[in-house]
Amino acid sequence: MNIDEYNEKYSKNSLKAGYTTGTCAAAAAKAAFMILEGKDVLEVRVSTPAGIDLNIPVLDIKVYEKSASCAIRKYSGDDPDITDGMLIYAHVSIKNINRDKTVRVFIEGGRGIGRITRPGLEQKVGEAAINSIPREMIKRHITECAENMKVFADIEVLIYAPCGKQIAKKTFNPKLGIEGGISILGTTGMVTPMSKAALIDTIKVEMKMRLLNSNIVIGVPGNYGLEFTKKIMAYPMI
Structure with a gap:
């Protein structure tokens, strides 16, 4: 179901739910991989940790010689989230074909994704501010797709957000020691209003x-x- 169908069926107190930046990143990564493998993708299906499967529209598709990219628009429903409406991108490329029939996924943060500058957060100092559950979502969706398509390879995923640096100034990130952009977050994959x-x-x-x-x-x-x-x-x- 799409998010409108979900809200029509499950919304509480007439408040609409949304989906997290982590869900956006996983959806963009899965879609970019499918596009790279020659699939026509207008929307992509993502399984959230909350157990809800969502069909999400795919935007700004670009195909290169050995890679592909696309975007997912963040939707926060009725939650007052500063990231609502921003585009979260994934750029996916295949680096090595693995003869042992394994799939390895490598995740990095690009423009507009914050960097950890202080200890105490989920990721180590110097790493991209992409939390563990979104990382797991990205790896799981890419791995499942690759195995189903019999693409056994090392797959690189770059998550980026062109407006992330500006938007991050209005978040807690600078106080937390996350510099240069937003965080990719979400424990359930869904945004609960208020x-x-x-x-x-x-x-x-x-x-x-x-x-x-x-x-x-x-x-x-x-x-x-x-x-x-x-x-x-x-x-x-x-």
Whole structure:
């Protein structure tokens, strides 16, 4: 089903659900691989960790001599997500044919995907900010396609987002130590409207990172609390 059909059947309190940047990246990677192998792909089917299969439109298809790329438009439903509507791209290329009939998938982040600059996050310092579940989704979808098509090879996947650097300035990423772009995220593959759980998870990640770099963490309610704390304490407020 597509996301409109899903919302028509399952939406709660008339709020529409969406899908994560991780789902977008996996969908783009799968579609780009299929296009590279000569398939006509107007939409691609993606299985999310939530157990929901979605058919998602494929945009901006480009085919090169030994690679292909395409984009998926991020859809956040009724969740106030700054990444809503942006394009997440995947560029897929085949590097080596493996005689042992194995499929190996290598994932990298390109333009508009953030880089980890501080310890305490899911990926190591210096790596692209593509979290583990989106990485697993990309590998699983590519591997399944390749095995079904009997393409046993080393497959490189480059995830990028042309508007990612600008959009990331409006996210938590600079405070978390993720520089240069957005993060590819998502634990269920789906975006729940007005998700309190997502906000709490973000706060937990930031606090974990802070505790690894300092023995002092101060939490205050809102901007008034922050301004009050700045006035009475000498600690830097980041």
